[in-house]
Amino acid sequence: MSKLGTLGARLHRGEVGYDFVKNRKIWYGLSILITITAIVGLAVRGLNMGIEFQGGAVFNTPKNTSASVSQAEGYAEEASGHDAIVQKLGDGSLRIQVAGIDTGAADKIKDKLSDDLKIEKEQINAELVGPSWGDQIANKAWQGLWIFLVLVVIYLAIAFEWRMALAAFVALIHDITITVGIYALVGFEVTPGTVIGLLTILGYSLYDTVVVFDSLKEQTKDITKQTRWTYSDVANRSINSTLVRSINTTVVALLPVAGLLFIGGGVLGAGMLNDISLSLFVGLAAGAYSSIFIATPLVADLKEREPQLKALRKRVLAKRAQSGAQGETEADGADESYDGEPEDAAPAVVGPRNQPASRTRGRGRPSGKRR
Amino acid sequence: MATPKKGRSASAQSKPGRSLALILIAIAALTGGMFASGHTKPRLGIDLAGGTSITLEAVPEAGNEAAINKTNMDTAVSIMERRVNGLGVSEAEVQTQGRDNIIVNIPKGTNSEQARKQVGTTAKLYFRPVIATEVSGGAGAASPSPSPTGSPSDKPSGKATDKPEATDKGSASPSASPTTQGRAVTDALKADATPSASASDKAKASPSPSASGGTAADDASKLQEQYAKLDCTNAKTRSAVGDGVKASQPTLACGKNSQGQWQKYILGPAEVDGTDVDKAQAVLNTQTGAGWTVTMDFTDEGGKKFADITGKLAKNQSPQNQFAIVLDGDVVSDPYVRQALTGGNAEISGNFNQQSAQDLANMLSYGALPLTFREDSVSTVTAALGGDQLKAGLIAGAIGLALVVIYLLLYYRGLAFIAILSLLVSAALTYTIMALLGPTINFALNLPAVCGAIVAIGITADSFIVYFERVRDEIREGRSLRPAVERAWPRARRTILVSDFVSFLAAAVLFIVTVGKVQGFAFTLGLTTLLDVVVVFLFTKPLLTLMARRPFFANGHKWSGLDPKSLGAKPPLRRTRRPAAPVDTKEA
Numbered sequence: 001m002s003k004l005g006t007l008g009a010r011l012h013r014g015e016v017g018y019d020f021v022k023n024r025k026i027w028y029g030l031s032i033l034i035t036i037t038a039i040v041g042l043a044v045r046g047l048n049m050g051i052e053f054q055g056g057a058v059f060n061t062p063k064n065t066s067a068s069v070s071q072a073e074g075y076a077e078e079a080s081g082h083d084a085i086v087q088k089l090g091d092g093s094l095r096i097q098v099a100g101i102d103t104g105a106a107d108k109i110k111d112k113l114s115d116d117l118k119i120e121k122e123q124i125n126a127e128l129v130g131p132s133w134g135d136q137i138a139n140k141a142w143q144g145l146w147i148f149l150v151l152v153v154i155y156l157a158i159a160f161e162w163r164m165a166l167a168a169f170v171a172l173i174h175d176i177t178i179t180v181g182i183y184a185l186v187g188f189e190v191t192p193g194t195v196i197g198l199l200t201i202l203g204y205s206l207y208d209t210v211v212v213f214d215s216l217k218e219q220t221k222d223i224t225k226q227t228r229w230t231y232s233d234v235a236n237r238s239i240n241s242t243l244v245r246s247i248n249t250t251v252v253a254l255l256p257v258a259g260l261l262f263i264g265g266g267v268l269g270a271g272m273l274n275d276i277s278l279s280l281f282v283g284l285a286a287g288a289y290s291s292i293f294i295a296t297p298l299v300a301d302l303k304e305r306e307p308q309l310k311a312l313r314k315r316v317l318a319k320r321a322q323s324g325a326q327g328e329t330e331a332d333g334a335d336e337s338y339d340g341e342p343e344d345a346a347p348a349v350v351g352p353r354n355q356p357a358s359r360t361r362g363r364g365r366p367s368g369k370r371r
Numbered sequence: 372m373a374t375p376k377k378g379r380s381a382s383a384q385s386k387p388g389r390s391l392a393l394i395l396i397a398i399a400a401l402t403g404g405m406f407a408s409g410h411t412k413p414r415l416g417i418d419l420a421g422g423t424s425i426t427l428e429a430v431p432e433a434g435n436e437a438a439i440n441k442t443n444m445d446t447a448v449s450i451m452e453r454r455v456n457g458l459g460v461s462e463a464e465v466q467t468q469g470r471d472n473i474i475v476n477i478p479k480g481t482n483s484e485q486a487r488k489q490v491g492t493t494a495k496l497y498f499r500p501v502i503a504t505e506v507s508g509g510a511g512a513a514s515p516s517p518s519p520t521g522s523p524s525d526k527p528s529g530k531a532t533d534k535p536e537a538t539d540k541g542s543a544s545p546s547a548s549p550t551t552q553g554r555a556v557t558d559a560l561k562a563d564a565t566p567s568a569s570a571s572d573k574a575k576a577s578p579s580p581s582a583s584g585g586t587a588a589d590d591a592s593k594l595q596e597q598y599a600k601l602d603c604t605n606a607k608t609r610s611a612v613g614d615g616v617k618a619s620q621p622t623l624a625c626g627k628n629s630q631g632q633w634q635k636y637i638l639g640p641a642e643v644d645g646t647d648v649d650k651a652q653a654v655l656n657t658q659t660g661a662g663w664t665v666t667m668d669f670t671d672e673g674g675k676k677f678a679d680i681t682g683k684l685a686k687n688q689s690p691q692n693q694f695a696i697v698l699d700g701d702v703v704s705d706p707y708v709r710q711a712l713t714g715g716n717a718e719i720s721g722n723f724n725q726q727s728a729q730d731l732a733n734m735l736s737y738g739a740l741p742l743t744f745r746e747d748s749v750s751t752v753t754a755a756l757g758g759d760q761l762k763a764g765l766i767a768g769a770i771g772l773a774l775v776v777i778y779l780l781l782y783y784r785g786l787a788f789i790a791i792l793s794l795l796v797s798a799a800l801t802y803t804i805m806a807l808l809g810p811t812i813n814f815a816l817n818l819p820a821v822c823g824a825i826v827a828i829g830i831t832a833d834s835f836i837v838y839f840e841r842v843r844d845e846i847r848e849g850r851s852l853r854p855a856v857e858r859a860w861p862r863a864r865r866t867i868l869v870s871d872f873v874s875f876l877a878a879a880v881l882f883i884v885t886v887g888k889v890q891g892f893a894f895t896l897g898l899t900t901l902l903d904v905v906v907v908f909l910f911t912k913p914l915l916t917l918m919a920r921r922p923f924f925a926n927g928h929k930w931s932g933l934d935p936k937s938l939g940a941k942p943p944l945r946r947t948r949r950p951a952a953p954v955d956t957k958e959a
Contacts, residue, residue, distance in 0.1 A: 058468060069753060089424065090751035129474070130467030136449045137887040144884035144893075148877050155876060159869060196819035196892045200826050203877045203896060207830060210870040211837065218862070245833075245840045248782065252775050252836070253829025259771025260822065264764045273764045276822045284826070 017240040021232040024297035031174060031294055038181020045184045050083065050191040051099035052133040057106040059113055062123040064092035072096055072117065079112035080105070083189045097129060099189065133192055141195070145202075152206060160217055167298040168209045171290040175205040179283040186278065193276040201283030208249070209291040215242045216296060220303075223312065230313045235300040239292055250288040257281045387913030394796065394909045401803035413802065414480045414809035416462035416817030421754040422478040425487055427744040429471040439471050443741040448473055451490040452887060453737045460891045461813035465490070473744065476752065478815045483749070485726065493699050493743050494734035496645035497618060498677070498717075499638035500684055501693040501705055507603035507625065507635035594637060598623055603633035612700070618644060624695065626702025627722075636702055638695050642680040647673025651735035653728035654718075661720040663728035667735060674715030682711030698731070764818070768825060775828070783839060785924060785931035790835045793911045797831050800902050819888075820895050827899035830874070834907045838863040839932075842915070846935050852927065856919045860912060867907055874900040 011017060020027070059076075061067075067075070069086045076084035076096045085097040098109065106126045114121040149169070156165035179201055183194065216238040223231055261277035303309050405411055414420075429439045429447075448465050455463040455477060463486065464476040477486045603609050603625035616622040618641040628634045651667045669677055684692050685708045693707040696719050704721045723731070779787040801824065808814035816824075841863045845855035878897030882890055918924045927934040 055466070087421070087424075088753040095424075095752065127469040127472075129469075130445070130448065132464040132466035133887065134445060134449060134452075134466075137452075137885070137889065140885045140887075141881075141889040144881045144889065147884055148880040151880060152873060152876055155873070192888050193817075193819040193822070196823060196888065199877075199881070199889065199892055200823050200896075203874050204826065204830065206873045206877070207833075207870045210873050211833070211866055214866045214869055241844075242840075245836050248836045248840075249829065249833040251778055252832040253826060255774040255778065256768055256771030256825045256828060257822075259767045259769075259774065260764060260825070262767075263770055264767025273767070273818070273822075276819055280822060280826060284829070 011240050011243055017237070019236055020239050020292060021236040021297045021300050024293075024301070027293040027297065031290070035174060035177050035181070038178050038184075041181045041185040045187060047180070047184055048187055048189045049099070050189040050194075051085065051097050051129070051131070052192050053131050053138070053190065054100055055128065055130045056082075056097060056099040057101040057109070058127050058129045059094075059096040059098070059106075059110060060125040060127075061094040061096070061113075061117060061119055065094050065117065065119065067094065067117050069094070075113060075116040076109070079109045079116070101128075103128065133195075156210070156213075160213055163302040164213050164217070164295075164299050167295045167302065168206060168213065170298060171209050171287075171295040172202065172205050174290050174294055175201060175283055175286040178286045179279055182282050183279055188275045188278060191275055194279050197276045197279035197283065200280060201287060204253070204284060205287035205290065208246075208287050209295045211249075212239065212242055212246065212291045212296060213299070216299065224308055227312065227315045227319055230316045231303045231309045232300045232313075233316075235296055235303075239296050243292075246288060246292060250284070253284050253288075254281065257284060387916040390909040390913040391917070394905070398796065398799050398803070401800065401807065405803050405806050408807065408810060410806050410810050412809075413805040414462075414478060414813070414815040416815045416820070417464060417476050417478045417752070417754070418462075418817050419754055419821075420479045421752050422476055422481065423483045423486075423749060424752045425475040425477070425483075425490065425749050426468070426747040427473045427475065427491060428747040429473075429742045430745045431471075432743070438742060444471070444473065447740045447742055447744070449886075450737050450740055451475060454489045454733055455486050456887060456891075457733060457737070458812055458814075458890065458894065460808070460815065460894050462815035462817050462888075462891065472747065480809065480815075481813060485730065487746065487749070489730055489733070491744055491746055492734055493740045494645065494731075495699055495739040496648065496735060497641035497697045498643040498680065499622070499624075499641050499695050499697055500680065501690050501695050502621065502637040502639055503598065504634055504636045504690050504693070504705070506628070507601060507633045594621060594623065598635065598637050601625070601635045603635045609633070624697055624700060624702045626695070626705065634702070634705075636695055636705070638697065638702075641697075642694070643669070643673055643676045645735060645739045647676060648735050649673070651732040653723075653725065653732045655725070656718075656720065663723040663725050664718050664720040665723065665728050665732045665735065666716060666718045668716045671715075674713070677715070677717060678711050678713040681708045684708050685710050764821075768821075771825070772828070775832070779832075783932040785928065786839055786933065789911060789914055789918060790832065790839070792914065793835055793906055794828065794831060796910050797902055797906045800906070801827075801899060804898065804902075814894075817888075817891075820891065823892065823895055824899065827896075827903070830899070831903045831906065834863075834867045834871075834903055835911055837866050838907070838911065838915075843933070843938050846927075846933060846938055849935075852919045852925045852933055856915050864908075864912075867904065871900050871904055 061072075065072075069088055072094050073084050073086045073096075076086065076098055080098045080101060082099045082101070087095045089095055096113070101109065106128070110124050110126045111121060113119075114124055117124075149172075153165045153169055156168055176198065179198060183190070188194070216235055219238045219241075220231060220234050223229075223234060229237075257277050257280045260273050261281050264273045264277065304313060429444065431439055444467050448467055451473065452463070452465040455461060455465070455475065461481065462478050463481070464474075466474050468474050473490075475486070475490045477483060601608065601612060601623055603612075609625045612623050612625055621637060621639050624636045624638055626634050626636065647669050649668045649670045651665050654664055654666050656662065656664045680694065684694055686692075689707065692709070693705050695702045695705040697703070704719050706720075719731070776787075776791055779790050783790060805814060805816060838859060841859035842852075842855050845859050846852065848855075850858065875897060878893045878900060881893035882897060885893065922928075924931045924933055927936070
């Protein structure tokens, strides 16, 4: 712990820190690149919709088929090239469902299956099945999604401000696009589990962004009342001060999903787990990344267009130019932290030792950036 | 500026014990309830546990074979889906197979008998004026009612009083009130009055005397003849009666009366039908002693129609002041009216129990099936996700969780125990609630939901992490632990509430708007979000407050995770800073 704990302390005091905002162009560029890759992947490969969405064919074998469920699954997947859902019915027959099959292909698969399973061809009954996740479910889901997005943007605009709402929205689209794109590139079949995974990502992405924004809002409360820091500086400090939390939360959220994906899906070969845990893994990682590298710098960008903050920036830069290089290498920068109203914060009375609790020093993170 | 101290004494000294006691009692109660109800495991979805597969076949109607087309089949699928999965949490699946089959998969542990009725019942509802009625066959009460209604509690007799609504609270009705007892959920596979049936000319009458309440004299003698011959005690005749009659034609029908006798009817053309019902719900009517009833709210148009017909009927003599509520060809209830009922609602009473009343209300709300279905086969199915895979998933999940615990221990040391305990409390609450929701609202866990629960661990843990980091920041500022714990809370609390609100908003919107699995997901998300807030407020925070009094934590023991030295706290007097007062007063 001590290492990370110390890092936490150093981040807290601003002794270390990464300039997320200053380097934002790099991260924007990286994100745009990944997003374009994702979109291209999506456009070229398309999504491989599962039987639940597009229907397919069902093959019913006769009673007391000797093959096991997993054998049949292997045969069916080999014969069709698609994921197969195999269930054993009460009388010992198998129900094999394969996605995206038309009548012609169904006959071929039937032939193949009858060879593999060593069953007379006539005894396998093939039929087309419709989707269990029909248009109605999909339409209502879209409808719900849009209503939610509108409401959440309104909520964020009220609880925070419209710039943050916009940035959170961009981060959300970013996360979802990347997740869907990687899904298309990997070529896993989209199942209801995938969709549920995507919805989970949607919730998580917003949740994580909101946690980061909450700290941002708190620290930029009285930004215009001082001239030491620009909005970007403060935004940056806010990211750094919640960085430990972000890392911890991401690790804690990702570890179990990684377990499912790499151990469950990879080593133990639980096929069905793959599609869910992949979308969760990619999405959670993207969600954590975008809150820090995309959403917050974006807010800073938008904010600094405001005349007030533009003026502030000018004042700050002028002041810095004036004081010259002196402050730049100062080692103990914590002294010079922004704390809301530094101008009248001037060397306050040194409080009695037993009173620190009554001082709200924590308000302004003393995590001064080195300049 | 002494607020923090005051705040601390208020919240720290009286509350923590109580909150902890409260949440432990809640867990004990839920666990007790779980064992008492005998449902100690959450129901698992069909992908994890398998279940029952029902194959239904659309029954072609004479002269209208074209009705079995894709549109109608899809409509039937979506209505069935809503009937068996109204809340989206039951994990039932409905899909078409081939041209005229529908497969319904329901997870293990569902009442499959009930589900079969729910999907198979056509639920065509008509309000028809009564033209003539009498007890049929004479053997009435003794008739064994062999039709496979299957409703668990269809007793052959029951209480009388059928009334459309409170306005007609009839004392002894002039016609000896031949009220029928509802076959609450009739078996759709038989006896349907399908309106779209074209020319089937059985029971055809002269041009119907429209809404006038139909004087018997107007009816074709043919109908009268059939009526005279009709023997409702014969199950076969009964199921055939009224088949293929259009809604706009008079018809014959059977129903059971309060004495459990079969009653036969000549009924006028339908005046109001199921599409006029906006929504229906099951109500326990304790006032009139009618037991479980189904109340219906009509649409605006339906309400008008209903007011019209009841107004006309009220002027007639018995039995023509009665109207029959006909469900899938059977008379469920035949209340009489004394005045126009303009309330825009009506009530069906009959021999319902809670389950059958709810089932019927459910069906009426979601509408009638466009086709009639016959049960083709019923079979058990194994889990779509093999047992091996489930095991692999569980092992992987357990490894992942173990890693989380190790990480927390490494990073937070002593504090990690509070985090892990909180996670355990959260898990216990989630598990017991899900187990209890199984029997109550058919909640079933499928694989995506299990994965979602794993992600929920992250979100729950995030609340602790946000709080712990705040506390550590306060310590780094040079505070001792107890004030730090209290001062960190208001800010952590706000962050937790603001961010959880977003999750909850997602859950609420999706739950209200969507159907099927998305709705089920929303339910789980909402549940875990609420539990997150409950656990942090009632468990983590009070526990930390209590622990802060322990010397181990308070003195910042090396292993407590709160050691000021390893956190890099600054000596308190190093420098001071002016407080950002406005924020503080608001939050503290």
